[in-house]
Structure formats: C-alpha cells, structure tokens
Amino acid sequence: MKHNFIIILSTLLGWILLKYLLLGNVTFEASFKYGFLYHGTALLTLSVLSTANGIRVFDKTPDFLEGFKHIAKTVMVYAIGATLSVGIWHNFLMKDATHARLQNLKLQITNNYSSEEEYLANAKENGLPSDLSLSEWITSQHEAADIFYSAKTQISLTLMVYLVVGLFMSFVASLLWTKVWGVQQIKQNSR
Numbered sequence: 001m002k003h004n005f006i007i008i009l010s011t012l013l014g015w016i017l018l019k020y021l022l023l024g025n026v027t028f029e030a031s032f033k034y035g036f037l038y039h040g041t042a043l044l045t046l047s048v049l050s051t052a053n054g055i056r057v058f059d060k061t062p063d064f065l066e067g068f069k070h071i072a073k074t075v076m077v078y079a080i081g082a083t084l085s086v087g088i089w090h091n092f093l094m095k096d097a098t099h100a101r102l103q104n105l106k107l108q109i110t111n112n113y114s115s116e117e118e119y120l121a122n123a124k125e126n127g128l129p130s131d132l133s134l135s136e137w138i139t140s141q142h143e144a145a146d147i148f149y150s151a152k153t154q155i156s157l158t159l160m161v162y163l164v165v166g167l168f169m170s171f172v173a174s175l176l177w178t179k180v181w182g183v184q185q186i187k188q189n190s191r
Contacts, residue, residue, distance in 0.1 A: 068174035
C-alpha cells in the first residue's frame with residue numbers, strides 16, 4: 001500500500017507541475033482539457049497497474065468482486081486525490097486567476113447584448129422564453145456563473161466525474177482480469 005501511495009502522490013504532483021508549465025502558454029480551456037486528460041490517463045494507468053499487481057499477488061484468479069475491490073482501492077484513492085488537487089489548484093494556488101476568470105465571464109455576460117431590444121430579438125429568434133428582462137437575464141447568468149465557479153460545486157462535480165470514471169475503469173479491468181485472464185490462467189494450469 002505504501003508503494004501505491006508514493007505512485008499516487010507523485011502522479012498528483014506531476015499534474016500540478018503540468019498545470020504550472022501550462023500557465024501562460026495555453027488558454028484556460030486548453031489547460032482544463034489537458035488537466036482532465038492527465039487525470040483520466042492516470043486513472044486508466046493505475047487500473048492497469050493494479051491489475052498487474054493483483055496478478056502477481058493472488059495465487060489464483062480471484063472472483064470478480066474481489067478483483068474489483070483490489071483494483072478500485074487504488075483507483076478511488078487517486079480519484080479523491082485528483083479531486084483535491086483540482087480544488088487546491090483552483091481555490092488556493094490559483095485563487096486570483098480563478099476569480100479573474102469568473103469576473104471576465106461575468107463581463108462577457110454583461111456585454112453579450114447591447115440593448116434590451118437585441119436581447120428580446122435574440123430570445124424570439126431562438127425560441128427562448130422572453131419573460132425576463134435583459135437585467136434579470138444578466139443577474140441570473142451571473143448567479144449561475146458564481147455557482148459553477150464556487151469551490152463546493154467545482155469539487156463536487158470533479159469528485160463525481162473522477163469517481164464514476166474510476167469505477168468504470170476498475171469494473172472493466174476487473175472484468176478483463178477475472179474473466180479473460182482467469183480463462184487463460186486455467187488453460188495454462190491445465191497443461
């Protein structure tokens with residue numbers, strides 16, 4: 001388990017290093033995408049490494065649930081660590097940049113329409129309800145942006161995504177290990 005912790009911690013530190021290297025070199029959206037791809041790749045890699053470790057540790061192929069628990073233990077710890085790293089990055093290390101990004105988004109929302117007439121014409125053209133005035137629409141969009149950029153929302157959504165992705169990868173890895181590898185192991189043992 002100590003070995004897994006070192007791998008997980010060094011992988012998380014690698015993500016923070018990647019984010020620092022991307023600062024000023026790519027857009028916020030691209031940095032977000034690369035960070036997500038990094039964590040996704042790490043989840044996949046850890047599920048494969050956990051499977052390889054299980055093959056080495058277990059004397060015989062375990063049943064599906066035991067294999068799944070073996071793999072998911074490491075993958076879920078990483079998913080939680082990845083969520084914490086995202087939260088720390090956006091809400092502590094880059095708090096000012098995240099706040100500036102939110103303010104820029106609010107400015108774009110405010111400047112989206114030059115007049116009430118333009119807003120109403122766009123709502124009518126796109127079949128959107130026009131029961132809100134432009135100022136009410138701007139206020140509602142600002143509130144939505146505040147909610148989306150809040151630490152609680154960001155951490156909750158990130159945790160949900162990484163846990164679902166990690167559980168899925170653990171499921172697939174366990175299925176391959178206990179069903180496909182198990183069949184191969186039986187064939188090798190019967191020779």
